[in-house]
Amino acid sequence: MNVQDKPASGNRAASPGGTYSGDHALQHEEPLIFERGRTDVSGVDIPDVEIGPRHLAGLERVGEIGIPGLSEPEAIRHYVRLSQLNAAIDTGFYPLGSCTMKHNPRLGEKVARFAGFADVHPLQPQRTVQGALALIAELARWLKELTGMPAVAMTPRAGAHGELCGIIAIRAALENRGDKRPIILVPESAHGTNPATAALCGFSVKSIKATGEGRVDLASLTQALSSQVAALMLTNPNTSGLFERDMIAIADALHAAGAYFYCDGANFNAIMGRVKPGDLGVDAMHINLHKTFSTPHGGGGPGAGPVVFSERLAPFAPLPLLVEDDRGFRLIEDSREAQPASPFGRMAAFHGQMGMFVRALAYMMSHGRDGLRQASGDAVLSANYILASLKDVISAPYDGSCMHEALFDDTFLKGTSITTLDVAKRLIDEGFHPMTVYFPLTVHGAMLVEPTESESKRTLDRFIAVMRGLAAEAISGDPAGFKQAPVFAPRRRLDETAAARNPVLRWKP
């Protein structure tokens, strides 16, 4: 189909608010690129090529390739328009809990474009990229210093990939001592990626109960420990926005039972510069550079999830290893060269997400040690400001203050027929990206709000005023404004159930 050359619909203008083009002012209806471009033409002039004898053993393509031909301005407009349809941290407050949607400083964007970082190739001779290697080494030093851990694997591509790296290292360490342990313990409130990672590595998952105040139940944990347990995977602060206070006791119990302690670093933004996981007895932890260290994500990615290791796991860290000697920096890419360490393999083809490394180090160096400490403090302050400003009208499941995210439940909606999902949809009408909903699973109708340190008090006050307005409207007895929301979004409320039951994953002509 080629909508570009189709005559504009004549009857559109007849309907109220209609236009001949289907667009509204400069808000464009953007079709798929396959619908926009014709596949029988090319957007660029390519000289005919003489093709000599074929050596493809009959595997040549016979049909059309089906790629649409667009001119450069058409292609540019297509992708720019798509980018304008995206809700992003650059366009509005984005309080998605557990995702740390903080501002992406333009300083990071500037330095990531320096030719010495942006225009290098991973297969270049190492002596020609000494600056880039020095930057990776410097970032590694910061990460080890901030976490109090002696080793770091830089290559994992994101949080879940980091978890995979950490758990494979734990499996390698167990194999190395000839210890078969089939179970990994995961608290009820864990990120879904934790049990998924354990299962992917061949472990069975056993869930650990939470206490009434939303923390890991130390008694349940110690009861579950045995010579069958390989590790515990724990997020701190946890997904209820609470600091796990028994970390050292947990670490001691695990180590006494011969198990390892994996910490999910997704919420490191709450404790950065204040708490060193190494001091708490953690053996491995991934760090989401795209959360804590401000590199873009949520469509602007890619992510990067380096993993720090304790002394006990450091020998199993994956290749490549970055070392410095009198000739400069050098990457060890072969396990024989790594001895006496025994790397478990590698996590990625090359050396990691270079562009994200540059941005993360820029964030660290521009803040400094004291600035990072203040950033985590401000993130916690912002969340507590929201919690304190709303908890008289929106129910909170746990008493007391929170860490960097404020958790609410749906008790305040009881008897209104309005659900957490309706509140989230209504927030879209109000111009906010909704908070995380129905997570953690341990809290009924959960709403998890993470403002981060980058929002001004003015932004937080606007959000609080809107939420207070919504809470008052919700209990007033008229649910219509919620049930139909979002009414101002171009596609109104999407049918999530139909989308999940009958997903259309591929464009077909």
Place this chain on the structure above:
Amino acid sequence: MDEIRFTESHEWLRMENGIATVGISRYAAEQLGDVVHIELPVPGKTLEKGAEAAVVESVKAASEIYAPVSGEVTAANRDLATGLGRISTEPEEAWLFRIRMSNPSEAERLMTRDQYRDYLKGL
């Protein structure tokens, strides 16, 4: 006589000739919201009471369904895949799987409808 029994994890179970038919309770269906995907056990599989038997995924979350009794899976309700809405509209008819009970006394310890109603009040 209503032979239905309930578990604390919100499965229901009906018994006939040593075979238990298992589904999820109305309460569980309401909590989950619209179901979008299910994973059912393969007939012939032996399950211990409390073992993960199936997965019900809704727009909110994926939830494990546990075997309320021990035994061998004799059937899985494949027809549900094309009528997932039935889990919400008629949860006590939309059965998931059947188990040939290896220890029928396990079922006697489950809750009756009245007991389950009281149990829900306490949640």
